[in-house]
Amino acid sequence: xxxxxxxxxxxxxxxxxxxxxxxxxxxxxxxxxxxxxxxxxxxxxxxxxxxxxxxxxxxxxxxxxxxxxxxxxxxxxxxxxxxxxxxxxxxxxxxxxxxxxxxxxxxxxxxxxxxxxxxxxxxxxxxxxxxxxxxxxxxxxxxxxxxxxxxxxxxxxxxxxxxxxxxxxxxxxxxxxxxxxxxxxxxxxxxxxxxxxxxxxxxxxxxxxxxxxxxxxxxxxxxxxxxxxxxxxx
Amino acid sequence: xxxxxxxxxxxxxxxxxxxxxxxxxxxxxxxxxxxxxxxxxxxxxxxxxxxxxxxxxxxxxxxxxxxxxxxxxxxxxxxxxxxxxxxxxxxxxxxxxxxxxxxxxxxxxxxxxxxxxxxxxxxxxxxxxxxxxxxxxxxxxxxxxxxxxxxxxxxxxxxxxxxxxxxxxxxxxxxxxxxxxxxxxxxxxxxxxxxxxxxxxxxxxxxxxxxxxxxxxxxxxxxxxxxxxxxxxxxxxxxxxxxxx
Numbered sequence: 001x002x003x004x005x006x007x008x009x010x011x012x013x014x015x016x017x018x019x020x021x022x023x024x025x026x027x028x029x030x031x032x033x034x035x036x037x038x039x040x041x042x043x044x045x046x047x048x049x050x051x052x053x054x055x056x057x058x059x060x061x062x063x064x065x066x067x068x069x070x071x072x073x074x075x076x077x078x079x080x081x082x083x084x085x086x087x088x089x090x091x092x093x094x095x096x097x098x099x100x101x102x103x104x105x106x107x108x109x110x111x112x113x114x115x116x117x118x119x120x121x122x123x124x125x126x127x128x129x130x131x132x133x134x135x136x137x138x139x140x141x142x143x144x145x146x147x148x149x150x151x152x153x154x155x156x157x158x159x160x161x162x163x164x165x166x167x168x169x170x171x172x173x174x175x176x177x178x179x180x181x182x183x184x185x186x187x188x189x190x191x192x193x194x195x196x197x198x199x200x201x202x203x204x205x206x207x208x209x210x211x212x213x214x215x216x217x218x219x220x221x222x223x224x225x226x227x228x229x230x231x232x233x234x
Numbered sequence: 235x236x237x238x239x240x241x242x243x244x245x246x247x248x249x250x251x252x253x254x255x256x257x258x259x260x261x262x263x264x265x266x267x268x269x270x271x272x273x274x275x276x277x278x279x280x281x282x283x284x285x286x287x288x289x290x291x292x293x294x295x296x297x298x299x300x301x302x303x304x305x306x307x308x309x310x311x312x313x314x315x316x317x318x319x320x321x322x323x324x325x326x327x328x329x330x331x332x333x334x335x336x337x338x339x340x341x342x343x344x345x346x347x348x349x350x351x352x353x354x355x356x357x358x359x360x361x362x363x364x365x366x367x368x369x370x371x372x373x374x375x376x377x378x379x380x381x382x383x384x385x386x387x388x389x390x391x392x393x394x395x396x397x398x399x400x401x402x403x404x405x406x407x408x409x410x411x412x413x414x415x416x417x418x419x420x421x422x423x424x425x426x427x428x429x430x431x432x433x434x435x436x437x438x439x440x441x442x443x444x445x446x447x448x449x450x451x452x453x454x455x456x457x458x459x460x461x462x463x464x465x466x467x468x469x470x471x472x473x474x475x476x477x478x479x
Contacts, residue, residue, distance in 0.1 A: 011414075045478075048316055049315070049316070050311075050312060050315055050316060050478065050479050051478040051479070052475070052476060052477070052478050067318045067319070067320055068318070070316060070317065070318040071318040075312075075316055077309065077312055079309045080309065081309040081310055081311075081312040081313055082310070082313065083244075083245065083310055083313060085244065085248075094241070094313065097237045097240075097241075098237065098317040098318070098319070099317070099318075
């Protein structure tokens with residue numbers, strides 16, 4: 001469903017993503033793992049069409065990412081990106097205006113279950129509240145691909161449980177979910193496949209069940225093997 | 235396109251509201267001065283209103299440029315560029331919103347100025363049309379008040395403003411797209427803006443001043459619009475191919 005071929009992005013002298021070739025299939029939840037600066041966010045932004053690759057390409061359903069793919073790919077950035085004047089409801093209306101697959105009803109339901117009031121100004125929200133709102137906004141789309149960049153960043157345990165629940169609800173066989181996070185143990189409870197990226201290069205894409213059976217290691221163990229003494233948060 | 239324009243208007247609304255509030259306060263002070271026959275007050279506020287009108291339109295153009303710059307250089311750009319809208323539509327909406335705002339603000343200030351000058355003329359028992367005709371002739375001896383001349387000059391003014399704003403858009407887009415992440419890209423944008431303006435003005439000034447006022451201003455206006463369309467197209471193409479946010 002989502003594929004990158006020889007994908008490279010350079011920022012001046014720094015290579016953020018280096019010749020990454022991989023294929024991600026529908027019906028799976030992928031955990032994209034790697035230390036800070038390993039290229040996870042840059043890869044996702046290229047797949048979302050926000051960053052132009054230096055070379056290589058990203059394909060969605062065998063076609064290069066384009067305007068059409070943006071209508072089917074829901075990307076959630078880790079950084080807040082809303083306009084300063086927006087309330088939680090305004091953000092929903094904005095999505096409803098531009099994404100045909102966005103459901104305002106679903107958004108309202110998710111906000112209610114997350115105890116977020118629609119009339120609150122986004123700029124007044126805590127980081128945990130913004131994280132929940134971003135999840136509600138993104139998952140209220142009926143997209144084919146969901147890419148969530150650090151969905152658990154800076155939020156407490158209870159909010160994490162709600163987000164995890166929302167993600168698992170969105171996971172259906174015809175959809176692809178790609179999540180990046182530093183919280184490896186957290187991701188192990190959600191994902192069924194893992195993408196390991198180091199210094200912009202793809203190390204491997206693994207099926208977690210198969211990895212546990214054949215190698216006898218968990219995702220966290222494999223993370224430690226690959227990244228050695230690199231920082232493992234959470 | 236209308237939805238994009240709606241959000242462009244919302245992004246620039248605050249500065250327009252501030253401009254409207256300042257104008258209203260100055261106009262209220264002018265009217266108080268007029269009706270109390272306080273010459274100092276209405277003279278000063280008339281001068282203030284003239285300054286607000288002449289800078290207000292520049293502020294609208296400048297603010298549209300600031301919004302475009304933010305959309306390309308801050309995270310808020312995701313809101314725009316992750317939607318299924320091409321850069322042609324995105325930039326087209328920005329240009330149309332800005333152009334319409336300039337047109338409406340220009341018409342508003344023109345009407346307000348006309349009404350205020352009419353009031354002052356009545357105070358001195360003078361004819362507004364005669365006053366305007368004399369004033370224009372002091373500026374340019376070929377300018378006389380006829381509907382065709384007024385329309386040609388207004389068309390030229392609008393075209394010039396729009397052309398300036400789009401030149402600034404193009405300069406900023408070129409600098410941001412091709413010098414992504416460089417802190418000094420605003421300096422390059424400024425230099426490009428100056429150079430592009432010099433080039434465009436050089437072409438516009440080739441229109442012979444010997445032809446009629448209507449023909450001269452109309453041709454210059456058309457050249458300005460042609461440059462606007464060309465630069466708008468180049469800008470959107472550069473964004474589509476090279477812009478990373």
